[in-house]
Amino acid sequence: MSFRDLAKGYRVRPNYLYQVLYELEARRVIAPKRSGKYLQLTPLEIEALEKELQRRGYKRGA
Secondary structure, eight states: OOHHHHHHHHTOOHHHHHHHHHHHHHTTSOOOEEETTEEEOOHHHHHHHHHHHHHTTOOSOO
């Protein structure tokens, strides 16, 4: 799943998703690998992002 697909699925802007990602990274919940300007997220990191979005009140799809 790409970062853009994840943002569309939760109906948030990609910038907001990056903000959530950086907050999780600062709290050492996830540690994404960077390849140039791209992020390579593992399924566990994507799951952590989704869990945080749901905690903040965002729902997938609807």
